[in-house]
Structure formats: C-alpha cells, structure tokens
Amino acid sequence: xxxxxxxxxxxxxxxxxSSSPETLQxxxxxxxxxxxxxxxxxxxxxxxxxxxxxxxGTKIRLLPRYSEEDVSTGRIIERIKGVQS
Numbered sequence: 001x002x003x004x005x006x007x008x009x010x011x012x013x014x015x016x017x018s019s020s021p022e023t024l025q026x027x028x029x030x031x032x033x034x035x036x037x038x039x040x041x042x043x044x045x046x047x048x049x050x051x052x053x054x055x056x057g058t059k060i061r062l063l064p065r066y067s068e069e070d071v072s073t074g075r076i077i078e079r080i081k082g083v084q085s
Contacts, residue, residue, distance in 0.1 A: 001080075019047035024055040031059040 003011040016023055018032060032051055034044065044062070051058050 017047070019050040021050065021054045024051060024058070028055060029058050031061065033061045033063060035065045036062040037065055 002008055010027075012018070012023075012027060014023070018024075034047065037044070048060055051060055
C-alpha cells in the first residue's frame with residue numbers, strides 16, 4: 001500500500017534495520033520517517049545517529065504516534081480486508 005502512494009519512489013521491506021550501515025549505504029535514502037515512541041527514545045537516538053553518520057544527506061522525520069486505542073495495525077488490516085469488528 002505504501003508503494004502505491006505517488007510521492008513514494010521506493011519501498012524496501014527487510015528484517016534488517018533501516019538505520020543499519022549496510023542498508024543506508026545500499027539505498028542512500030533521501031529521507032527516512034519513523035514513528036516517535038517515548039518508550040524507545042534511546043533506540044531512536046541510536047538510529048538517528050547512525051543515519052546522520054552513514055548517510056549525512058538523509059532527512060530524518062519523527063512523526064508522533066496515535067494515542068487513541070482505535071488506531072492499531074490489526075484494526076487497519078481488518079478494515080482493509082472488510083472485516084467488521
């Protein structure tokens with residue numbers, strides 16, 4: 001679904017971190033977007049440092065997460081499939 005957005009040039013799906021040196025050197029992204037989570041602030045700082053070091057031209061955006069219980073990946077998938085909850 002993300003790949004179908006006209007502003008998205010490329011989608012990369014992997015079990016390797018998007019902020020790993022290997023991934024950054026392979027993809028050379030223009031921008032990276034993360035959901036901001038207070039519980040993982042230390043992990044996010046490490047990711048941002050890796051991106052700044054290995055891909056200095058990459059723009060990094062941290063977007064706030066929804067705090068409402070009605071928004072979840074599972075519910076989004078159910079809506080896409082047409083399942084009523």
